[in-house]
Amino acid sequence: MPGQNLSRDEAHERAELLTVDGYDVVLDLRSAIGDPDSGGGDGGDRPAVDPRTFRSGTTIRFRSARAGASTFADLLAPSVTSVTLNGQALDPAVVFDGTRVALDGLPEGENVLVVDAQCAYSRTGEGMHRFVDPEDGEVYLYTQYEPADARRVFANFEQPDLKAPFRFEVTAPEGWTVWSNGAEESRDGGVWRFAETKPISTYITAVVAGPYHHVTDSYSRTFDDGTTLDIPLGALCRKGLARHFDADDIFLVTKQGLDFFHDNFDYPYPFGKYDQAFVPEYNLGAMENPGCVTFREEYIFRGKVTQASYESRGNVILHEMAHMWFGDLVTMQWWDDLWLKESFADFMGVFAMVESTRFKDGWITFANNRKSWAYRADQLPSTHPITADIRDLEDAKLNFDGITYAKGASVLKQLVAYAGRDAFLEGARRYFKKHAYGNTQLGDLLSVLAETSGRDMVTWSRSWLQTAGVNSLTPVVTYGAADRITELAVLQEAADSHPELRPHRVAVGLYRRTTRGDLVRYARAEVDVAGPRTVVAALAGAERPELILVNDDDLTYCKVRFDEASLATLRAHLGDITDPLARALCWSALWNLTRDGLMPAQDFISLVLAFSGQESDIGVLQMLHAWTRTALVHYAAPGWREEGGRALAEGALRELRIADPGSEHQLAWARFFASVADSESDFQLLSSLLGESARVDGLEVDQELRWAFVSALAAHGVADESVIDAELARDDTASGKRHQVRCLASRPSAAVKAQAWAAVVESDALSNALVEATIAGFGQSSQRELLAPYAARYFDAIERVWAERSIQIGMSVVKGLFPALQDDPATLAAADGWLEAHADAAPALRRLVLEARDDLARALRAQACDAGAGAGL
Known part of the structure; x- marks a missing residue:
């Protein structure tokens, strides 16, 4: 649709012209309880309404820098009833094209735009999402806007650097409750009015409405100057989930996080109340709407889960809380600098969780899980610098990726090691105070960090933030008399496509076995790795290690490689490493070797079968299960898959039976066994467990x-x-x-x-x-032949799907239906043929196909490695 994909150049031009002073948004959501398939009303006393749309009225007060200028407001709506600019009625048929409201001949100075429209309820999680609970027929609404879907709900200037205060008034069905960013100011029957917000961007405004189950609490903090901050807390979910809702634990983590951020940021929480809504059919993990954070309701656990799930939820709660400062108080100017909020929130979420909650092993999960996402994204042909080149909104949508989140957070962890923790936090404090309620770019942050650390942030930024790709660090060691190290050096390598060698602050650990057989660290040195070869002088003279671990303690972002002696040690004694972070780093390194086609998938699976039963960290164990499934399905030689599947099923069942009854490890092995079951006896056991004619001691089904x-x-x-x-x-x-x-x-x-x-x-x-x-x-891996006809159909359909469906659904279809299970050169050729024939297709669509094509090529290389090894279990 013309105008739907706002460009960076258009946004920059509009920001130069306009200053927005405020929004008044009036929404009438009473139509929500109609039947969307009937086109009629709700059967009550009200007149029939169209349940597919709702009335949206917007008044925008703004100033123009030039007389006679022309610009536009954004609006995605089925119809517009009226448009009034500075008291003059405009013809909607003339000024509204379906995505934009044309504003011509603006006077210099103050202007007022009033738009009355019929906006559409969404079923795609974009804009005003409408959900009907099949359990009780209740209707629930919530909004989700990032990066640019507020225009689906009200007319606005949809870009992050045109901040303004917002007032919302919402008319809702009887019996509903409504939440927004501001505190409830008044309620008159079904009309809810909310206090004006601080200046915020359009994409973080929010409305949540429906018969939600709602729990309240409060947080209070007295500061050193004697002032007190009181924050009302709320948590809500669908009524059908109320019996599973552990709001007390959510509030516990919330209060711990607020304490942490107040202790470290020296800037009081700026948005009044703090509601957290767990909503259905949510596309994201969560969204940082100030005062009204939204989460996917899967974070309310309907059955027994492991501590890894609670840790994940705690991390997300704190990630979104970090955004109240990094993203909401201070916002990036355009989506190029998305990292200014997402990388920081990803890092600060783990930092806060480890330092202020019961989840003390969060950095282990980060090293093993979160970084895995980053390493994959950074080796795709679509990899980009952390500060990306975002031309338009479609680019922005795809930039919510492993680079922006996990690599950025990893680089910030490196920055803390480089600049020092105190300097880093002091830089954050100065950043908030200097840029509160404003918008920033990369240089604004670097300048305060340079002030507080005394370090050269320009050079650091050029290496880490403005280049793409991941480096590999490999130890090279020589020994002399008495079996002591003569020299230990770290070799740094980069891919030909992204040859940048970076400065790394790393720890190098030396490990050997004790008389009890434990593999423990006995020496450690930190060093600044720079260039292709760096000598670790502090370790000269140390006794011969059995394992050398580069990037011990996970200070930097890199792929870790091993010397041959260390790799042999891991093959025999990986489970004997006593430090859980070191063990997780070794697993991650071995997985990267497997993905890169340097270790046969059969070898990785053998290591998992041999040692994962000893893994104490439940998050690492569950990550190993996921990697092992990928190794079997995509990286193992096709001729070995059947044998490998049997071995995994047998190993999983064995671990299930010997796991401590009722333990989270038992639960993890039960789920993994179900995912790899492949024989009649396996299926019979699963059926018997369902029918309760069989049981595993302690396992609650x-x-x-x-x-x-x-x-x-x-x-x-x-x-x-x-x-x-x-x-x-x-x-x-x-x-x-x-x-x-x-x-x-x-x-x-x-x-x-x-x-x-x-x-x-x-x-x-x-x-x-x-x-x-x-x-x-x-897409089931056991059904490759059945799915084969859909490979050609996929390439025939995707451009039409992309054009006809919302970007969210388009992404789901293009990514989810790519014929990855047809892992042969013919599919690779088909992908290449489509890319060549569709050079003018939407860049975002081409990126998705290119990424899937690269994953397939990687799988074929790994399969060749596996077939060449010919190992076997």
Whole structure:
């Protein structure tokens, strides 16, 4: 649609022209309780309404720097009733093109724009999302805007550097509650009015409305000067999840986080109240709307989960809280500097979690899990500097990636080691005070960090923030008399495509076994690695180690390699490393070797079978399970997959049976066993556990675990539609419906695959959550032959899907249905052919195909490595 994809140049030009003084937004959401398929009302006393749309009225007060200037306001709406500019009525048919409201001949100085529109409810998680709970028929609404979907709800100037105060007034159905960024100011029947916000960007405004279950608490802080800050706290979820809602734990982490940020930022929380809404069918993990943070409701756990899940939720809570300062108080000028909020929030979320909550091992999860995302993204052909080149909103949407989040956070961890913790935090404090309620660019942050650290931030930034790619660090060691180190050096390498060698502050650890067999560190040295070769002088003369770990303590962002002696030690004694962070770093390094085609997938799987049962950190164990599945499905030689699958299923069942009864490790192994089950006896056991004719001592087969078992049985044709429907009858909830849809699509039937394909590619009837569930069920690794006909259909369909569907659904389809399971040169050639023939396709679409193509090429290289090794278990 013309004008939908705002460019950076257009945003810059508009920011030069306009200053926005305030918004008054009036929404009437009473139509939400109508039936969206009927086109009629709700059957009550009110007149019939269109439940697909709602009324949106916006008054914008703004100033123009030039007389006679022309610009536009943003609005994505089915229709506009009226437009008034400075008291003069404009013809909507003339000034509104479906995405923009043209504003011509502006007088210099003050202007007032009033737009009355009919905006559309969303089923894609973009704009004003409308969800009907299948359990009780209740309707729930919430908004999600990042990067530019506030224009789906009200007319505005949709760019981050045109901040303004907002006032919201919302008319809602009887019995509903409404939340927004500001505190509730008044309520008159169904009309809710909210206090004016501080100046904020359009993408972090929010409205949540519906019959939500709501719990309250409060936070109070007295500062050194005697002033007191009182923050009302709220937490809400659907009524159907209320019995699972552990609001007390959410509030605990929230208060701990507020203490941490007040202790370290020296800037009181600036947005009044702090509500946290857990909402259905959410596309993201969470969103940092000030005063009204939204989260995906999957963070409310319906069954038993491991501590890794609670840690993940705690991390997300603190990530979003960090945004109240990094992102909301101080916001990037344009999406090029998205890292100014996301990298900082990713880093500060872990930092706060480790220092202020019970989750003291958060850096282990970060090293093993979060960095894995970064390493993958940084080796794709679409990799980019942390400060990216974002030309338009489609680029921005795709830039919420592993570079912006996890690599950026890893680089900040390196920055703390480089500049010092105290200097880093003092720089943050000065940054907030200097730029409060404003917008910044890279240089604004670097200048304060240079002041506080005395370090050369320009050179550091050029190496770390303005270049792409990941370096590899490898130890090279020589020994002399008495088996002592003569010289230990660190070699730094970079890919040919991104040859930058960076300055790394690293720790190098030396490990050897004790008389008890434990593999422990006995020497450590920190060094600044620069250039292709750096000698670690402090370790000269040390006794011969059995393992040399470069980047011990995970200070920098790099791929760790091993010398041959260290690799041999890991093959024999990986499970004997006593330090859980060191062990996690070794697992991560071995996984990178496997992904790079330098270690056969069979070898990695052998290591997992040999040592993962000893893994104490549950988050690392669950990450190993995920990596191992990927290794088997994508990186193992095709001729070995059947043997490898049997070995994994046998190993998983063995660990399940010997795990401590009732432990989280037992639960993790039960889930992994279900995911790799591949024999009649495996399926019989799963069926018996479902039917309660068999049991594993201590294993509680709750509803979520039941769905994991049903999913495995459905994918192998053991559970048919009647079994799946019977399970839905046990769990007739929104969560149960998503599970059912996924299981139905996973069945090994040509008719099922055709139906699933049509549901997501040829129709837009499904919501975002059900599109994701259908895609997840469609692509089963045991069904490669069944899925083969869809490879060609994929390349025929994706450009049309991208043009016709929202960007969120387009991304889900293009990424989720890429024929990765057709892992042969023909599929690679088809992807190359599409890229060549569609050079003029949307850049964001081409990027998604290029990334999937690169993953496939990587898989083929890894398979060749595995086939060449010919190992076996």
